[in-house]
Amino acid sequence: MKPTMMFAIIMLTSIILMTAFNINLGTNETLSVSAANAPNALYVCPAASDLWDKLASGFAILKRPLIIGFYFAIIILLFTWGWALYQNLLKDKFVRDAFKTPWAFTKLLFWAVVIVSMLLATPNYFRTVHLTGASGDWVLCDDNTPGRKAVRASAVHR
Numbered sequence: 001m002k003p004t005m006m007f008a009i010i011m012l013t014s015i016i017l018m019t020a021f022n023i024n025l026g027t028n029e030t031l032s033v034s035a036a037n038a039p040n041a042l043y044v045c046p047a048a049s050d051l052w053d054k055l056a057s058g059f060a061i062l063k064r065p066l067i068i069g070f071y072f073a074i075i076i077l078l079f080t081w082g083w084a085l086y087q088n089l090l091k092d093k094f095v096r097d098a099f100k101t102p103w104a105f106t107k108l109l110f111w112a113v114v115i116v117s118m119l120l121a122t123p124n125y126f127r128t129v130h131l132t133g134a135s136g137d138w139v140l141c142d143d144n145t146p147g148r149k150a151v152r153a154s155a156v157h158r
Contacts, residue, residue: 024144033143033150042156043148044129047137052122059119066116073109080105130157 017023033041047053059066080102087098127140132155140156141148 040153041150042153043141043143044131044138044151044156045141045145045147047124047128047139053124056120056122063120070113077105077109131155132157
């Protein structure tokens, strides 16, 4: 196995274990909420507009052409796999070399979709919320995140 693949597997395993066992690299000061209000409280933080937000908004105008290009690449990928299968059926034996190009194209397309998806959707995209009676951009966060505020759950809307 290649060293970069081994590194990726080790890092992914570390992230999964840290998440599963609630291991944090930062401080763990929690905001205390009374027991009566705890079931009705959510924690929100101001959404920081940083490099990812600017990058995603810059790529937003390219979203439609990227989606069209993605579907074009999927159709071409299906044709290359079909052609490789057809060539093997004609020869009536399995030739491994016929699948090298479709497999390489599949891997390339997969990683391209992952990278473009990360560029189009910022980390704050999936956790952005709106608060009733408050202006500004807010994101859901944990009770130990710096700058967090406890708010009524009924005031938080997607």
